[in-house]
Amino acid sequence: MHPIAERIQQKFPEGFLKAVEWRGDLAVTVARQSLHEVAKCLHDDPDMDFDYIVHVSSVDWPEEEERFEVVWEFYSIRKRHRIRLKTRCSESDCEVDSLVDIWKGADFMEREVYDMMGIRFRNHPDLRRILMPDDYNEGYPLRKDFPLQGKGWRDTFEFLNERQ
Template sequence: MEEGGEHPVARKVQAQFPAAFIGAALFRGDLSIHLKKEGLFEVGRLLRDDPALDFDYPVHVSSVDHMGERERFEVVYEFFSIRKKHQVRLKTRVSEEDCTVDSLTPLWEGLNFMEREVYDMMGIKFNNHPDLRRILLPDEYDEGYPLRKNFPIEGRGWRDTFEFLES
């Protein structure tokens, strides 16, 4: 993996938010910027509002479970600039005890359902999300988070209680 700190986008983020910037990496030309969660929203605003960056398209939000590490969960945002034709990933880590991060939906409305999916499947809460509720699982589901590594592969037995209609 190449060092990404010299990439112009990474340099701009580091210069404007040195306290939030952890590091940057390039892999096959794709830039990832690692941030402290406290700086995520302001860095997102910079990516959207700075005319030189112009990240106008939120591509994806995902999460990673690094079970056994102090900051167990990682939230990964991917953005693209249609006019500038460049991309960036923002990555931030959260602990299981403080499993929250600021929502970027107020900056990009298109992130609404993607953040809800991460919340529903991994249990990461997004502060200031306009409608943080389940999107894939039933509202009454309370048996854990299916994308966490410690969720049983066979589930927790609730699938056995579904009644299927015969066609």
């Protein structure tokens, strides 16, 4: 196993779920409860030193019980290594800890994940929609059950019928 994954497993034997290394990328899945402390350790531990946040993303797996997968990607400027940290949450309770207090850049990225997939971030300072309009009420566009053409809101635009 990758030394970083091993270290996480040692420090958080309960929180650590699995580590996958594929095409040179290391992805570590942790339990939702221990997400924040693992992230804190990744940032503060001088051996890991992940000071740079790359992106926050989410994947929807509708047929699985824990439907949403939230993904953070970190990089270490000094050590020059990467890690992808993942956690799962179910649709009925889709809330994970926010990491804004550790990486300030996570603010907008987590807002985007909330906007696009409806995953809530606990302790996020300003969890609002960011790309879609504030009053958008058709749900979350990047979920797999959201049709590509939208749910009909666009058909209600007045300018579409102006020509007739």
